[in-house]
Amino acid sequence: MVVQTDGANKRGTPATAKASLIKDINTAAVLGIVREQEMVSRADIAKTCGLTPATVSSIVSDLLELGIVRETGSGTSSGGRKPTMIALNERAWGAIGLDLGPRQIHAGIVDLHGKAVHDEIVPLPADRSEAAILGLMDQVTDRLLKWAASRSMRMVGLGIGAHGLVDPNAGVSLYAPAFQWKQVAVREWFNDRYELPVMVDNDARAMAAGEKWFGAAQQAESFVFLNVGTGIGSGIYLNGQLLYGAHFGAGEIGHIPISDDSQEICYCGKRGCLSTFASGPALEKRARIAVRQGADSLLEQLSAGKPERITGQLIHQAAMQGDELAVRLLRETGEHIGSALAMMVNVVNPDMILIGGGVSEAGEFLFHPIRETVRKEAMAVNTERLSIMPGQLGAVCGVVGAATLLLQEVFAQPKTYLTRGGTLI
Ligand SMILES: [Zn+2]
Structure with missing residues (x-):
C-alpha cells in the first residue's frame, strides 16, 4: 500500500x-x-x-x-x-533468534533475507529454574552479539520463540510445561540487560511467521505450520493474519484428543492428547517398549541392546533399512498426526500445511500416512487443493522464526528499528 x-x-x-x-x-x-x-x-x-x-x-x-x-x-x-x-544490504543488519525448546536452546543470527548466517545449539542444564535458563540465554546472546560485532553486522533486536503459552504483548511466558514456568517475564529480563528491542512469542507461531516471510508460505494467505518435536504445536495464518486466540492458546493441536481409552496422562492434565502419541518422546517410548518386549527389529542392534538409546533418528535409520517395526511406528505416528490435522483442515480450511521439527525429518515414512489420513478424514472440498509438505526453513526454522518476530517489524517500520543499533550495556 x-x-x-x-x-x-x-x-x-x-x-x-x-x-x-x-x-x-x-x-x-x-x-x-x-x-x-x-x-x-x-x-x-x-x-x-x-x-x-x-x-x-x-x-x-x-x-x-x-x-x-x-x-x-x-x-x-x-x-x-x-x-x-x-x-x-542483507549483511549490514540482522536479528538474533533464540528458539527455547524443552531440551535445548537453538540460537543464531539471521540476515535481512531470512538466512541464518550463524547458529549454535546449547543443551539445557538439569536446573530448569528461570535464573538458570534465562542466564544461559544471556550468555548465548552475548556470544552472538560479539560474533555480529566482529563482522560489523548490526542487530535490530532479539526475538525469542518459546515453547508453551506465551503472551507476546507482555513478553511473558504464561506457561512452559517442560520447565514448570508460570508467568515468567522473559522480555523484562532481557530489557534489563540489553539496549535492544526484544520480542517473545510461542515457538510454533514464530516458525509460522518465518515460513510466511522467508520460506514456503510467502504466497499463502491461509496456512498451518505444524511443529512436531519434543512437543507438538502449530502456528495458524488465516487470511494473512497470525491467530492468537483470546488467551494466546490458538494452535494447541498437540492437545487434540486422539483416543478415549489412553492410560497416559498428558502434561496438560488430560488423557489421549496427540502429543502423547506422536511427539518425538512418544515415538521413542513406543519403540523402546516394543524392543524390550522382544520385537524382532534392527533397532535392537542399532541401539547395541540398550533400548534407552533409541532416538527418533535411529528409528528413521532403521525404517530406511526396511525395518518393519520402525516403518510401522512412523506410519502410526503419521496417522495420528493426520487425524488431528483433518480436524484442523475442516475448521480452518488452509491451502497449505507445512510440517517441521525433528520428527518431520523422517520424510515420506511420515508424510505419506499424514496425507492419506487427512484425505480420508477431512471433507473433500477442503483437501482437493491442499498441499502438505515439509517447511522450507528446515533445521533452522526455530531460529529464523524467532528472528522474524523482529525482522517483520523492521520491514514495516524501518526508521523506528534501524536508528537504535545493537549496543551491549
Ligand atoms: Zn495434552
Whole structure:
C-alpha cells in the first residue's frame, strides 16, 4: 500500500504527524519492493508503487543512510544512462533468534533475507529454574552479539520463540510445561540487560511467521505450520493474519484428543492428547517398549541392546533399512498426526500445511500416512487443493522464526528499528 499526499489532511490530523505517517507507509512499501525484487532501479520502484520519482529518490536516500539498502551495479537501459540498481544490504543488519525448546536452546543470527548466517545449539542444564535458563540465554546472546560485532553486522533486536503459552504483548511466558514456568517475564529480563528491542512469542507461531516471510508460505494467505518435536504445536495464518486466540492458546493441536481409552496422562492434565502419541518422546517410548518386549527389529542392534538409546533418528535409520517395526511406528505416528490435522483442515480450511521439527525429518515414512489420513478424514472440498509438505526453513526454522518476530517489524517500520543499533550495556 502506498499513500499519496494529496488531501492527506482532510480528517484534521496535525499535518506534520500525518505527513510523517504517510512517509513511514511509503518507506515500508519501497523497502518491500526492494526485498521482493532483489535488484531494482529507482524508476522501476516508482512505476511499481505509483509514487513520484522524486518521492522514491528521497525514500531511497533515507534507506541508504540507514544502511538497509545498497547501490549495486547497473541495470539495462531503455535509452540514456544505465540506472543504478538498489538491493537489500542483507549483511549490514540482522536479528538474533533464540528458539527455547524443552531440551535445548537453538540460537543464531539471521540476515535481512531470512538466512541464518550463524547458529549454535546449547543443551539445557538439569536446573530448569528461570535464573538458570534465562542466564544461559544471556550468555548465548552475548556470544552472538560479539560474533555480529566482529563482522560489523548490526542487530535490530532479539526475538525469542518459546515453547508453551506465551503472551507476546507482555513478553511473558504464561506457561512452559517442560520447565514448570508460570508467568515468567522473559522480555523484562532481557530489557534489563540489553539496549535492544526484544520480542517473545510461542515457538510454533514464530516458525509460522518465518515460513510466511522467508520460506514456503510467502504466497499463502491461509496456512498451518505444524511443529512436531519434543512437543507438538502449530502456528495458524488465516487470511494473512497470525491467530492468537483470546488467551494466546490458538494452535494447541498437540492437545487434540486422539483416543478415549489412553492410560497416559498428558502434561496438560488430560488423557489421549496427540502429543502423547506422536511427539518425538512418544515415538521413542513406543519403540523402546516394543524392543524390550522382544520385537524382532534392527533397532535392537542399532541401539547395541540398550533400548534407552533409541532416538527418533535411529528409528528413521532403521525404517530406511526396511525395518518393519520402525516403518510401522512412523506410519502410526503419521496417522495420528493426520487425524488431528483433518480436524484442523475442516475448521480452518488452509491451502497449505507445512510440517517441521525433528520428527518431520523422517520424510515420506511420515508424510505419506499424514496425507492419506487427512484425505480420508477431512471433507473433500477442503483437501482437493491442499498441499502438505515439509517447511522450507528446515533445521533452522526455530531460529529464523524467532528472528522474524523482529525482522517483520523492521520491514514495516524501518526508521523506528534501524536508528537504535545493537549496543551491549
Ligand atoms: Zn495434552
